[in-house]
Amino acid sequence: MANSSSGDSMVNRLVRIIEAFDADHRSLSAAELARRADLPSSTTYRIVEDLLGESLLERHGQRLRLGNRLWELVSRGSPVLGLREAALPFMEDVQSVVGHHTALGVLDGNDVLYIERIGSNEMTTNIAQVARRLPAHGTSTGLVLTAFATAEVQEAFLRRRLPALTDTTITDPAELRRVFAEIRRTGHCVMPGLIVPESTGVAVPVFDRAGTAVAGLSVIIPRHGGPVATSVTALRTASRGISRALGWHRPLGDAVRRP
Amino acid sequence: MANSSSGDSMVNRLVRIIEAFDADHRSLSAAELARRADLPSSTTYRIVEDLLGESLLERHGQRLRLGNRLWELVSRGSPVLGLREAALPFMEDVQSVVGHHTALGVLDGNDVLYIERIGSNEMTTNIAQVARRLPAHGTSTGLVLTAFATAEVQEAFLRRRLPALTDTTITDPAELRRVFAEIRRTGHCVMPGLIVPESTGVAVPVFDRAGTAVAGLSVIIPRHGGPVATSVTALRTASRGISRALGWHRPLGDAVRRP
Incomplete structure (x- = not known):
């Protein structure tokens, strides 16, 4: 899989984005998400768009949350x-x-x-x-x-x-x-x-x-x-x-x- | 995010791989996984390696399962x-x-x-x-x-x-x-x-x-x-x-x- 210039895989970047959400941070702004995931804003926004497109993230006003679809996908299997x-x-x-x-x-x-x-x-x-x-x-x-x-x-x-x-x-x-x-x-x-x-x-x-x-x-x-x-x-x-x-x-x- | 030649995003390919597992298919061989995800074997194997690296998939003998780490990551947030x-x-x-x-x-x-x-x-x-x-x-x-x-x-x-x-x-x-x-x-x-x-x-x-x-x-x-x-x-x-x-x-x- 294509790696970024910093050498981490796409999967790793996705993990960092999902990991940024936890019980104390169930909703994050895009800027907070980039900071907590320790990723450049541009990278974060690009991945967030793809995740929104697959309903794995949901937008509520200006905040992002893990989508019910993501929970469903993972729980089912x-x-x-x-x-x-x-x-x-x-x-x-x-x-x-x-x-x-x-x-x-x-x-x-x-x-x-x-x-x-x-x-x-x-x-x-x-x-x-x-x-x-x-x-x-x-x-x-x-x-x-x-x-x-x-x-x-x-x-x-x-x-x-x-x-x-x-x-x-x-x-x-x-x-x-x-x-x-x-x-x-x-x-x-x-x-x-x-x-x-x-x-x-x-x-x-x-x-x-x-x-x-x-x-x-x-x-x-x-x-x-x-x-x-x-x-x-x-x-x-x-x-x-x-x-x-x-x-x-x-x-x-x-x-x-x-x- | 980088798209494949077929136009689907990396996130979409990941979704197809995770979606291949469900209550009736909690463990799959790599070949079954590629078939159920409708992805080329080479693409599937590459993504599987990255997922194994992050413990999002687990290998049990010749079979693959969704990792407990994946459930944890998604459930927590x-x-x-x-x-x-x-x-x-x-x-x-x-x-x-x-x-x-x-x-x-x-x-x-x-x-x-x-x-x-x-x-x-x-x-x-x-x-x-x-x-x-x-x-x-x-x-x-x-x-x-x-x-x-x-x-x-x-x-x-x-x-x-x-x-x-x-x-x-x-x-x-x-x-x-x-x-x-x-x-x-x-x-x-x-x-x-x-x-x-x-x-x-x-x-x-x-x-x-x-x-x-x-x-x-x-x-x-x-x-x-x-x-x-x-x-x-x-x-x-x-x-x-x-x-x-x-x-x-x-x-x-x-x-x-x-x-």
Whole structure:
């Protein structure tokens, strides 16, 4: 694809333009857009015209917004949509039984990317937001997904120098190996204060029809006095339901003993 | 932006590539992708390489999928995310009280684009799926949103020749004007069998902080013996909650009497 004189590809320039919009900047003027995308105005305006032509951007007065068409295009074909549609009813069950934030996340590089979250207005601090990332080693979901990932992904994870995020973040590779073995043995992960000192994350893997741990289902409960046992049971129950909705037919006990 | 010899822009070629993925084609080989996008293989492979470089596509063995990064990028900045996050808890309330499919849709051109749906496994046929479209004149949501749209949008709607989708689809402009006036007067819309003969759609508008009807909240109930009055009350109650979550502070009665 044709590259600009600065060497970045057209796709890269498009990414920078779309990336300029986020939850705090859902509408931008063309000048703000060029500045946030760090692109020359002329380049920005040219791309904006093409994006408007395809309804990927929308003009509202003098402001630009990401078009509904862009959301539609990406959502329709994304694996994320199938996963969250299968999971949502079961997440409601968990939220109803446990009474705390329930989240669904996938492993993406070194992060957990949260694709769904429900629950609100109670005590527990929950920093997992939809379409946001948290470092995998700082979340119960990230540890569960790494514990059930391929040996290759797991070794790459253990080779990284992991920053301590709170007093209880586990960063020692030998200790992490023990944690992964325990998660694989029990099928769940309970981690107090990995990122937020006053919260405990409880997570279980969600397996797809091929038996791959494609997502992690979690609740965030108060670190002191939170319903750990209830959470584990509710999550394990819901996870089986989601896996079944994804086409899993073999006994899940087998999967929990993998790899 | 540089156009190819066939005159379509780079953005257009990207759209065709992303559009090749949908709910039935979440993973494609490069050859399938080129065929579905109707682009030369060489063009497709070049764009695919750039998309892989930005993690907007992911390679799984010999297959390509839309990357989680693409979903994240678009979701984070899209107005759709804020709307569905505000609405989801209230949609659960409606689903729980009414016991039928509850959907949230926005007007996009001549269509309703559904951005959220909850509920499942009961009698009513519901063809509104997330990230799918239905013709606006064939849905209670579309009629509600058009009734509360600007005069300009409404006149453009009435100038179109609307196809009859079932025996009860309203296509006559004079009759539609009466329907719109009635929707504005009552603040809701009850429409039997517009697309699916055995279902009735009930919808209300959701207003944002500026008092604009940004979305329609609906339930699909059985046409014969469905809980119409309960649905209207639950939807009106939930819609106020969503509007408040979106920052609306003035009495909603005012909005219902607009425009």
